[in-house]
Amino acid sequence: MTHIFINPDNEYPRHIGDIYLDAPEFDGNLDNLPTGWKPVTPTEPPVVAENYTYFEVQPVLINDVYVQSWGTSKLPENPTE
Numbered sequence: 447m448t449h450i451f452i453n454p455d456n457e458y459p460r461h462i463g464d465i466y467l468d469a470p471e472f473d474g475n476l477d478n479l480p481t482g483w484k485p486v487t488p489t490e491p492p493v494v495a496e497n498y499t500y501f502e503v504q505p506v507l508i509n510d511v512y513v514q515s516w517g518t519s520k521l522p523e524n525p526t527e
Contacts, residue, residue, distance in 0.1 A: 452512055454482025458504055486512040497521045 451460040453468065460483075465472050469480035476485065486505045494500050498518050505512040 448488075449476065450486045450488065450514065451479070452484050452486055452505055456504075458486070459502070484512050486514050489514045489516070492516050492518060494518050 449462060450458075451462075451465065452458045453460045453464065462474075465480060465483055469483075472480055479485070491500045498520055500516045500518050503515050503517045506515045507513075
């Protein structure tokens with residue numbers, strides 16, 4: 447399973463290797479993350495209408511849990527222009 451995180455500076459996405467770089471004393475225990483590091487609960491991307499796409503945005507904090515979030519955008523009418 448891939449884990450994603452948000453760091454104390456609100457930088458996202460961050461991964462397990464980023465935690466080790468920031469806090470070399472981290473022992474790998476995901477139940478004991480360094481101060482300010484938070485796990486982000488993954489979610490499925492949205493189903494979008496034809497001519498739309500989705501993209502990841504900053505996670506949303508819901509009931510003290512960060513949740514992966516998505517935005518949508520209309521594709522250009524003439525993508526070759």
